[in-house]
Amino acid sequence: MTGGIITVIEAVPGFLRDRTVRPACVDADPDDFFPEPESVAAAAAVRVLYCQGCAVYGKCLDWALSQPVDKLHGLWAGTNQGMRRRMRTQRAP
């Protein structure tokens, strides 16, 4: 994949525009975050390698869960689409 993690999404999340914090994935290979398939194992690897210690983990996860599940691809905050779908269901009132 070319273009980097930020350019592959239409709207850059606010937490990625904040220059006062440095996401752990800022210099990562985008292929790590957009694998085919977006398996649970790939999500776990990203979570361990990058997201666990990321300064914006909570913001990233909240943003990912606020997006339409079927339109957001990638392993945001160490989650894949299926995981986000389940988390959204669990959060629903």
Ligand code: SF4
């Ligand atoms: S939580 Fe993970 S995907 Fe989100 S900004 Fe941090 S390292 Fe990147």
